[in-house]
Amino acid sequence: MLIADFEQFEVLLPSSIRRGSFNAGTALHSEHVFRILIDSVRDYAIFLLTPEGDICSWNPGAERIKGYKPHEIIGKNFRLFYPPEDLATDKPGHELKVAAELGSFEDEGWRLRKDGSRFWANVLIARILDESGNLIGFGKITRDLTERKEAELQYRRLIEGVTDYAIYSLDPHGRVTSWNSGAKRLKGYEAEEIIGQNFSKFYTPEDVAANLPDRILETAAREGHYEAEGWRVRKDGGRFWSSVVVTSIRDEAGTLVGFSKITRDVTDRKNLLDQLQQHSRELELRIKEREQTNADLEAFSYSVSHDLRAPLRAIEGFTDIILQDFGVELPSEVKESLQQIIAATSRMNELVQDLLNYSRLSRIELKLESVNVKSAIRDACNELDRDVRSRVSVSVEPNLMVRAQSAILRQVLSNLLNNAVKFTKPGMPPSVEVAAYRQRDYIQIDISDQGIGIALQHQERVFQVFERLHNAEEYPGTGIGLAIVKRGITRMRGIVSLRSELGKGSTFEIRLPSA
Amino acid sequence: MSTQRNLLLVEDEGSDALLIKRALEKTGADFNLSRLKHGEEAIDYLSGVAPFDDRETHPLPDVILLDIKLPRRTGFEVLEWLRSQPAGLSRIPVVMLTSSGQAVDVNRAYDLHANGYLTKPDTAHALQEMLLDFKKYWLQWNEQPETRLEAD
Numbered sequence: 312m313l314i315a316d317f318e319q320f321e322v323l324l325p326s327s328i329r330r331g332s333f334n335a336g337t338a339l340h341s342e343h344v345f346r347i348l349i350d351s352v353r354d355y356a357i358f359l360l361t362p363e364g365d366i367c368s369w370n371p372g373a374e375r376i377k378g379y380k381p382h383e384i385i386g387k388n389f390r391l392f393y394p395p396e397d398l399a400t401d402k403p404g405h406e407l408k409v410a411a412e413l414g415s416f417e418d419e420g421w422r423l424r425k426d427g428s429r430f431w432a433n434v435l436i437a438r439i440l441d442e443s444g445n446l447i448g449f450g451k452i453t454r455d456l457t458e459r460k461e462a463e464l465q466y467r468r469l470i471e472g473v474t475d476y477a478i479y480s481l482d483p484h485g486r487v488t489s490w491n492s493g494a495k496r497l498k499g500y501e502a503e504e505i506i507g508q509n510f511s512k513f514y515t516p517e518d519v520a521a522n523l524p525d526r527i528l529e530t531a532a533r534e535g536h537y538e539a540e541g542w543r544v545r546k547d548g549g550r551f552w553s554s555v556v557v558t559s560i561r562d563e564a565g566t567l568v569g570f571s572k573i574t575r576d577v578t579d580r581k582n583l584l585d586q587l588q589q590h591s592r593e594l595e596l597r598i599k600e601r602e603q604t605n606a607d608l609e610a611f612s613y614s615v616s617h618d619l620r621a622p623l624r625a626i627e628g629f630t631d632i633i634l635q636d637f638g639v640e641l642p643s644e645v646k647e648s649l650q651q652i653i654a655a656t657s658r659m660n661e662l663v664q665d666l667l668n669y670s671r672l673s674r675i676e677l678k679l680e681s682v683n684v685k686s687a688i689r690d691a692c693n694e695l696d697r698d699v700r701s702r703v704s705v706s707v708e709p710n711l712m713v714r715a716q717s718a719i720l721r722q723v724l725s726n727l728l729n730n731a732v733k734f735t736k737p738g739m740p741p742s743v744e745v746a747a748y749r750q751r752d753y754i755q756i757d758i759s760d761q762g763i764g765i766a767l768q769h770q771e772r773v774f775q776v777f778e779r780l781h782n783a784e785e786y787p788g789t790g791i792g793l794a795i796v797k798r799g800i801t802r803m804r805g806i807v808s809l810r811s812e813l814g815k816g817s818t819f820e821i822r823l824p825s826a
Numbered sequence: 827m828s829t830q831r832n833l834l835l836v837e838d839e840g841s842d843a844l845l846i847k848r849a850l851e852k853t854g855a856d857f858n859l860s861r862l863k864h865g866e867e868a869i870d871y872l873s874g875v876a877p878f879d880d881r882e883t884h885p886l887p888d889v890i891l892l893d894i895k896l897p898r899r900t901g902f903e904v905l906e907w908l909r910s911q912p913a914g915l916s917r918i919p920v921v922m923l924t925s926s927g928q929a930v931d932v933n934r935a936y937d938l939h940a941n942g943y944l945t946k947p948d949t950a951h952a953l954q955e956m957l958l959d960f961k962k963y964w965l966q967w968n969e970q971p972e973t974r975l976e977a978d
Contacts (some may be wrong), residue, residue: 616897617925624946624953625841629952632848653949660948 356453359439362808364389364407364447376455378425389451392422394429404528410436411446418455431460451644480560485509485528497553497576499546510572513543517548530568540577547723552581605674612670619663625730627656660788665791668722672798679718679803680764681826684711684747684754691724699732699741707747712822713754715803720823725817726754726792731760733786734817753805754825759818765811773809831857831965836868836904837923838896842946846891846923849954853961860884865899868892870908872915886973887918889964892940894924894931905938917971919964952978 349357349370356373365388369381377392384391390403397403398422410416416435422432433454441447469490470478477494478621479487486509490502498505498513505512511524518541520523539559542550554575562568583732630652634729638646652692685707690702696813713720739761747756765773765780772778774797779790800807811817833850837843843861850859857920862868868890871878878884890908890916894901901922909945921942944960947953 613926613928620946620948621839621842624845624948625839625948627948628841628845628950628953657948736943 313757319704354454356451359452360389360449360451362407362411363447364449365402372452376430376453383425394421394423396422406434406436407449409439410449414438419460422453424493428456430455432456447633451670475575477572479572481510481528481570481572483528483532483569485511485570487522487567493813495572497545497551498543505587513574515542515544518542525688527555527557528570531559532567535559540581543574551576552578581703606671607699608670608674612667613665615663620660623659623663624655627653630656658787662789662791665789665795669791669795669798672719672795672802676720677802679714679716680716681712682715682720684713685709685755687715687717687720688724688745688747688756690721691728694721694725695728702732703728703743703745705745707745708749711747711749711754712826713805714826715805715823717805720798723796723821724758725757726796727821730792730819731758731762732818734762734781735759736763736814749825750822752825753822754823756823757818758821759815759816764813764815764817765809766813767811768813770809774807832885832887833857833965834868834871834890834973835857835861835923836863836865836890836892836901837861838897839872842893845876845950845953846957849950849957850961852954853958854966855883855959857961857965858885863956865904866895868896868904872908872918878966884892886915888973889919889921889941889968890972891923891960894926895921902934905935905940909939911975914973918973919951919968921960921964 338453339434352370352372354372355376356368356376357370359368360372361367365385365386367386369379369385373384374380390398393403402420406418418434420432420434423429423430433456435452437450438446439450472473474493474496476491477497478491479494482488482490486507487505487719490500493599495501509524509819511519514524517707523541527537527539527540536557537554540552540554543553543555544550554577556573558571559567560569560571629647633641634646634649634653642650652756666685688705688707692700692705696705706747728745729745731743733742742761744759745756746759747754749755769780773780773793776794777790778794779788796819800823803823805821807822807824808816808820809822831888835843835846837846838890847859847861854954860871866898870884871884872955874881892904894902896904899907899923905920905922908920910951919941921944922931922932922937922940923946932943942964943951947956
């Protein structure tokens with residue numbers, strides 16, 4: 312019987328063979344039984360070599376894996392199984408030498424089948440000594456692990472091929488042990504220049520000073536997992552915002568063998584987020600500024616309404632006193648001039664009032680509600696002087712309701728009616744038509760006059776503040792009325808437009824959302 | 827037997843005070859009119875501190891005409907202070923007389939328990955008409971509450 316370093320074989324035999332009566336009854340310690348055992352193994356190539364490497368036995372497993380029949384291979388040298396690159400370095404010779412010296416040699420590598428195809432072999436070579444300790448040959452056990460190898464390669468290619476993620480591994484101390492193309496792309500290092508280096512290289516000096524790399528490994532080791540975002544440094548010194556997942560890797564015994572690390576460059580997302588935050592901060596600031604401006608305007612117009620009018624009252628009041636107390640003694644020219652002063656203060660008061668209304672209209676928060684169009688028009692008509700009121704004809708479809716603020720709508724309508732009765736042709740009585748009707752989802756109100764009309768080139772200007780087409784003696788007014796109309800309607804989410812022809816009258820059209 | 831009525835005008839603007847005074851005089855000068863120039867003065871007068879400590883020469887008014895925009899203490903502050911005083915003083919009728927017709931001011935005045943709110947008209951003529959009605963209502967027809975404090 313051959314005395315081999317049998318325990319080496321034992322480890323490689325399937326557990327089903329190792330179990331049971333194998334090491335029990337003495338009957339099994341015969342060469343015959345051993346032969347039967349070897350011959351029944353189909354998953355392992357088990358054969359013997361001479362000290363020179365010539366094959367001197369062949370089991371069915373060997374035949375199955377390598378493709379040779381026993382008569383084809385016995386007597387041939389085992390170098391036949393090695394690919395040319397291994398032969399060039401005399402790898403087979405080296406393996407035998409190591410096995411002869413140390414007792415055994417284990418290796419994994421590509422081997423050749425009879426048909427020339429390769430398979431990934433797990434190989435164990437054990438020396439066989441005679442009773443006096445002389446080398447009489449080798450036992451060789453080969454397993455075909457091609458499937459496992461292919462899966463591993465495929466997996467590695469998969470990781471290697473990922474370019475959007477840096478996927479690499481670290482040893483327990485944080486030294487880089489593998490490096491994919493994504494890592495190369497993201498961080499700028501070639502695999503050969505970074506493998507073996509500590510991963511703290513990727514961190515900013517601040518983070519390194521704060522011990523962040525160590526703390527990350529500690530956390531991952533303790534909790535199995537670490538996830539965070541932060542700035543990392545490229546080889547060229549540039550920084551990128553990364554999203555990182557670190558997972559600890561433990562062997563079956565639970566010993567920490569390293570870490571896997573997946574890093575993604577999310578700088579674009581980070582920038583976008585930062586920009587968004589920046590925008591929202593600016594917006595908040597602008598809203599605050601606007602609120603401040605509004606508050607200033609509020610204070611300003613409050614002050615205008617109080618302070619600007621006091622001197623006007625004084626001018627009017629004291630002029631009135633002179634007229635009342637000394638009127639009889641004054642020459643008529645003086646009296647006329649005093650009347651002019653009083654008329655001027657009255658106009659100034661109107662201006663102040665209209666300006667206040669206009670600015671308030673821009674600032675106040677509108678509470679839109681359902682407003683009855685018919686009553687709004689009726690209220691506005693009632694504000695007209697009695698003698699012109701009869702010159703306005705109104706036709707309103709029943710049950711018209713708009714989304715508006717009733718006081719503003721009334722002011723708008725009142726301004727338009729006043730406008731319509733004011734700009735009549737010289738010597739002609741006013742003739743005004745008001746029509747209100749439904750148009751799909753909005754309500755239209757037309758106010759038409761037969762007056763002097765407005766030339767096309769002036770039609771945009773009439774809605775601007777202080778814009779007048781006529782002097783105050785021809786047609787009195789502050790020049791703010793239509794500006795109030797425009798702003799009021801716009802703020803109520805409506806539209807006002809003008810159709811007019813010089814000498815043929817004007818139609819102002821209001822459109823407001825139906826309520 | 828009816829005693830002479832007392833009207834207190836709190837108005838910082840000299841010309842306005844003059845015009846108001848003249849308009850009131852034109853209604854028939856059958857009452858006393860005292861004018862104060864700012865809110866602090868009004869509070870001093872009503873609390874009776876020097877130089878207003880003599881109630882013979884500085885009697886508590888039957889009605890106060892109170893401007894809003896005043897130096898030192900605004901009309902609103904004066905009104906709020908007055909209404910927080912012990913019963914008696916706090917009952918004195920107050921009518922605001924101001925340039926502002928803004929709703930926010932009108933509402934605030936009534937929230938602070940003003941008894942009336944008048945807006946200064948643009949013309950002397952309108953002012954006179956308004957103050958004539960005011961005088962009739964507050965100094966002629968209106969029943970005055972007791973305003974003297976027990977301590978007085």
